[in-house]
Amino acid sequence: MVVDEQTLLYSRLVLADGQVVEFRPIGPDDVMLERDFIHHLSSQSKHFRFMGNIKECSSTMLYQFTHPDPKQEVAIIGLVKQEHEQEIAVARFAVLPDQKSCEFAIAIADAWQRQGIGRYLLKQLMAIAANRGLTQMRGLVLSDNTGMLTLCKALGFRIFAEPTDHQTMVVIKSLDKALP
DSSP states (O other), rough: OOHHHHHSSSSSEEOSSSSSEEEOOGGGGGHHHHHHHHHHHHHHHHHHHHSSOOOOOOHHHHHHHOOOTTTTTEEEEEEESSSEEEEEEEEEEETTTTTEEEEEEEEGGGGGTTTSSHHHHHHHHHHHHHHOOOOOEEEEETTTOHHHHHHHTTOOOOOEEEEEEETEEEEEEOOOOOOO
């Protein structure tokens, strides 16, 4: 069953406390939002997302993050409106060279973790990828990122040790049943 992709790209989630998170594709006008989002991530969250220690993103990285190739990439940001619009999450996938699978990445602002946002975004990414005809989603997760590994296991990903890097796990899920 093919779903209208717009309903997957533009959505909202009401959290347990009533806060509304709006989701939409990231775009060129979001450079400052993305920069501020990454800047405010804790060292641990940056380490988990970028698999290394970074303090700030370069202008090249910010350009790449906010200008995804619509044929090969999907990138969705989560926004809340408090005093001003604030990015609190980003999830993305990129189609791999085989054109049948994709690799995902997710980052959630520290204060917003463990509220179901990561689960929601990963399910959205899986649905979009399956809707586009992709058959497999994969990701690289640091072995000490227990939150992401637990989420992936709960969503049916198979988890393997990366043979060349003992600090990294590979998570893989077939997308044939990912559509809602």
